[in-house]
Amino acid sequence: MAQTACGIDIGGSGIKAALVDLATGEFSSERLRIDTPRPATPEAVADVCRRLLDELGVGPDVPVGIAFPAPVIHGVIPFMANLDESWVGIDVDALMDRVLGRDVVPLNDADAAGLAEIAYGAAKGVDGIVIITTLGTGIGTAIVHDGKLLPNTELGHLEIDGHDAEKRASSGQKTLQDLSWKKWAKRLQRYYSHVEMLFSPDLFVVGGGVSKNHEKFMPLLDLKTPMVPAALFNTAGIVGAAWYAAQQRQRP
Numbered sequence: 001m002a003q004t005a006c007g008i009d010i011g012g013s014g015i016k017a018a019l020v021d022l023a024t025g026e027f028s029s030e031r032l033r034i035d036t037p038r039p040a041t042p043e044a045v046a047d048v049c050r051r052l053l054d055e056l057g058v059g060p061d062v063p064v065g066i067a068f069p070a071p072v073i074h075g076v077i078p079f080m081a082n083l084d085e086s087w088v089g090i091d092v093d094a095l096m097d098r099v100l101g102r103d104v105v106p107l108n109d110a111d112a113a114g115l116a117e118i119a120y121g122a123a124k125g126v127d128g129i130v131i132i133t134t135l136g137t138g139i140g141t142a143i144v145h146d147g148k149l150l151p152n153t154e155l156g157h158l159e160i161d162g163h164d165a166e167k168r169a170s171s172g173q174k175t176l177q178d179l180s181w182k183k184w185a186k187r188l189q190r191y192y193s194h195v196e197m198l199f200s201p202d203l204f205v206v207g208g209g210v211s212k213n214h215e216k217f218m219p220l221l222d223l224k225t226p227m228v229p230a231a232l233f234n235t236a237g238i239v240g241a242a243w244y245a246a247q248q249r250q251r252p
């Protein structure tokens with residue numbers, strides 16, 4: 001596998017990129033961040049990716065993975081919950097080929113975070129079913145079984161008590177609705193116990209920026225499944241995208 005790859009993480013407020021040392025899962029360049037353009041149309045976002053790759057000096061031989069806040073089915077985005085709607089139906093490979101003039105490997109952002117936690121973080125070497133959730137503007141999920149990802153799960157959109165789950169329990173909603181940790185934890189309890197009932201995981205890994213404050217809400221949850229904070233905090237999207245791109249490059 002390549003020694004170095006580049007990861008780009010497209011988020012609602014910022015687009016972040018870095019080179020990653022694949023032996024350690026650590027950044028081997030500085031992390032660059034450019035505000036997400038408004039509106040975040042495919043062309044505008046692709047242009048930011050181009051600027052980031054230029055600034056990092058990423059050569060044509062370095063694999064590039066791009067994490068999107070949406071499922072990516074065979075290179076195409078079928079729906080977009082938290083970025084511009086004009087992404088729906090976009091063929092990401094063709095778009096990036098046109099704007100960047102190179103191959104990239106697109107994937108879902110929570111899948112990227114999950115892969116990073118498996119390769120380098122809190123779920124390294126864990127057998128059985130691991131569910132990685134990212135709590136941010138939305139709720140992203142990755143399901144891994146014996147180290148193998150089941151891609152594009154969208155458990156943030158489970159309908160619970162008549163609501164789209166992420167509209168109740170994401171950390172974005174905590175901020176928007178100014179919920180206390182205790183009130184938010186009640187919503188998380190409802191969410192995680194439902195996911196637990198459906199999937200009987202062996203481990204939950206909780207990522208997203210808010211996982212830095214895990215001691216504020218994790219002890220309030222009562223679940224059968226062990227739950228740990230992500231080890232990579234907010235670098236997981238970039239690291240997982242880079243790792244996945246290098247893996248894909250290796251395949252015949």
Ligand code: BGC
Nearest residue numbers: 069070071081110138139140
């Ligand atoms: C999207 C997922 C994404 C998650 C976190 C959800 O709204 O549907 O694909 O992983 O937000 O960004």
